[in-house]
Amino acid sequence: MGIPVLIIGKSGSGKSTALRNFEENELALVNVLRKPLPFRKKFESTINTDKYQTIMKLILKTKKKAIVIDDAGYLITNQFMSNHSKVGGGSAVFDLYNTLGDSYWSLIEFVKNKLDNDKIVYFNMHEDKNDFGDIRPKTIGKLLDEKVCIEGMFTIVLRCMNDKNRHYFITQSDGQDVSKTPLEMFKEAEIDNDLKMVDTTIREYYGLNKK
Secondary structure, eight states: OOEEEEEEEOTTSSTTGGGTTSOTTSEEEEETTOOOOSSSOOOSEEEOOOOHHHHHHHHHHOOOSEEEEETTHHHHHHHHHHHTTTSOSTHHHHHHHHHHHHHHHHHHHHHHHHSOTTOEEEEEEEEEEOTTOOEEEOOSSSIIIIIIOGGGGOSEEEEEEEETTEEEEEOSOOSSSOOBOOTTTOSSSEEESOHHHHHHHHHHHHTTTOO
16 A cells, blocks of 8 residues: 655645755656756656556556655646547536546555555645635546545645745645644644655654565
8 A cells, every 4th residue: 555645835835846855766756747847856767747557657666665746736637638629518528527537536546555555656736725715736627626525535735835935844734725644743833845854754654664
């Protein structure tokens, strides 16, 4: 059973920058948008793709224990933009939204049920705010929001924030976002924007480094 971890934040809040302290040989990166990283380091295990089957094959076969799907929300967006003009109207549109929901749900379930116990997969997504001011992962349509509830599929959800020159993660909800972490995993409600530190903490908490 692998561990999926959700990270949400606005564009420019530091979701990709948080990868900076991983060594080049210890992280597998899925670059959905094929965009350069915001630092000089290049990870030797990197693929540029938005294809679900390709991603599943990589995270299943890689020997890396930490995997990041950067801009994972664009798996949904790209699939929608590539197909919405082809399906026409009526029930075909509904079927497309079902496909979007099924694909993303299946990827998360794949991580939880098919990977080795010591693999952690980080899903980086943009955040969105509803009419009530609640913050949650940004998707397309209401199927994933109302029927699936993406954040409900994760035990660990971190919100990436920036305040002037400071970037940090929020580990617990203030009542209006979906941040959450297991009891006593992190002592502080705000921690440094450092995914390597987060990865180490998760492994120590669950005893993943023990033989």
